[in-house]
Amino acid sequence: MTKPVPSPSFPHPSALSTFVSPTSTPVTTAAATTSQVLHNLQHQHLWTSLKVHDPELSFPVSLISGIPPHRVYTHPDEQLYMVERGLREEDVELDRMFVLPTVQGQSWSLEKMVAVFDALPDPGDEATESEAQSADDAVAVGADADKAAKLAEYYEYRAKARRTGEWGGKRLLLAMIDKGMGGEGTVVYYVAQEGTVKPRQN
Amino acid sequence: MNTNPELPVPISYIAGNYFVFSVDVATFLRREHHICGVLAGTLPQVPQQNVFTGLPLELMPEEARLLVEKGVACIVDEANFQKQGMASLLEEDRKKYLQDLESQGLETMQMQLRRKERQRDASLKKIEEKKAAKAKKKAEAKHDTSDVPAAAAAEDSVVSFFADSEPSTSHVSSRRSSTLGTVDPMGITPAVSHPLLPQQPPAEHLLPLPQVQSSYPLYAHLHSKGYFLCPGLRFGCQYLAYPGDPLRFHSHFLVVSTEWDEQLDLMTVISGGRLGTGVKKGFLIGGADKSAEESSGAGSNVRTFSIEWAGM
Secondary structure, three states, X not given: OOOOOOOOOOOOOOHHHHHHOOOOOOOOHHHHHHHHHHHHHHHHOOXXXXXXXXXXXXXXXXXXXXXXXXXXXXXXXXXXXXXXXXOOHHHOOOOOEEEEEEEOOOOOOHHHHHHHHHHOOOHHHHHHHHHHHHHHHHHHOOOOHXXXXXXXXXXXXXXXXXXXXXOOOXXXXXXXXXXXXXXXXXXXXXXXXXXXXXXXXX | OOOOOOOOEEEEEEOOEEEEOOHHHHHHHHHHHOOOOEEEEEEOOEOOOOOOEEEEEEEOHHHHHHHHHOXXXXXXXXXXXXXXXXXXXXXXXXXXXXXXXXHHHHHHHHHHHHHHHHHHHHHHHHHHXXXXXXXXXXXXXOOOOOOHHHHHHHHHHHHHHHHOXXXXXXXXXXXXXXXXXXXXXXXXXXXXXXXXOOOOOOHHHEEOOOOOOOOHHHHHHHHHOOOEEEEOHHHOOXXXXXXXXXXXXOOOXXXXXXXXXXXXXXXXHHHHHHHHHHOOOEEEEEEEOOOOOOOOOOOOOEEEEEEEEOOO
């Protein structure tokens, strides 16, 4: 009676490993940073439709974009506008947000920051897209005609505010990880905006 | 007081610092040019504290430079100006100036005495009226009168406490008013040397543009956007940017300047952003692009970024 010798192969990956590693092993440190932030967004913060962008810049950098499960940033004037019309954050459709993955100790400068922001799409351009969406929304919410009208008004004003930069210009989330100390897995997020944008009243 | 001083206003350069000694100029700069500076003088009446400070107003080199570039102010080498100005002063002028000061002091003293006099008369009259009213009431009601003089006396003491610290009887005050002319003049310490020395110093005492740090373009940029900028020591940054007068508004930004291609530790951004959010402000980092043309004055080629904690 001989037991079958277990084949000298790798053990089966755990359920967690199979869950979190749909991407291939990153080849560069920058790509590793990007995938760590991407995983954090996907699995901890439950962002959806995540994409990785590789803008053509003079230095290697990746941008992530995705849709958060709830609003990450509301400009104080936009908040006031919404409160005045009785709109809540849940009523408004969510926007695609850009995330810049960085790592502690990375070489960084104002010049690079400007280059990344210049590579972002102009918020005024997206306005047409969201306006088309808002028309659909208005039909869907139809039951509450008053609210739909207010929402339509809000989207119209938002498109204008984006062109003029009244509710802030280009913005992105600055994500930073620490690979020292064995990499503890924390990712911190900061909202970075172009120009002088007054702080939120939190 | 809405007086506009004669331009350019002198800024005194003393031992490496920039000062404004005239209260008119200090208020004018704050009102019209959004320049606050820092009051650096102790108050002569309460010298043992530094919570409330008075003239002179100390300006940051950036503030001084901005004013000179706008043509609002000029920098005066105060030590030399004073020395040579005083040396070339005639003896008659000196005497006349001292006499002027004395007569000014005398006038002030008399004004103060007259005001006290008026206050005293008014309060005495009030007491008399009250006494008369009470007496009338008493006569009508025929009540027990034991507590009335005490009340009147108490009132009297309160009034005299506010009117003057000295014992105030009508006898003393009448004697005083008769000797108004021979009263000691109040000692006046002039804050500015204007009547004695010319308001606009001669060209040989003027200094060139103040030397400033590399953060000047950012300073000029934010100032041109209407922000009031104060020193940022309290929050560990370079400037605090207020959207209006700091007496009326909370500040919006902790401002840190950086060179265009200077190595930037991202930890600075994180710590600044976190501290700023903790005190309801944004963290603002910015600098000038040296390669870009300064099309319209200092600060036009500046790029800035506002950073706040995302809360996630």
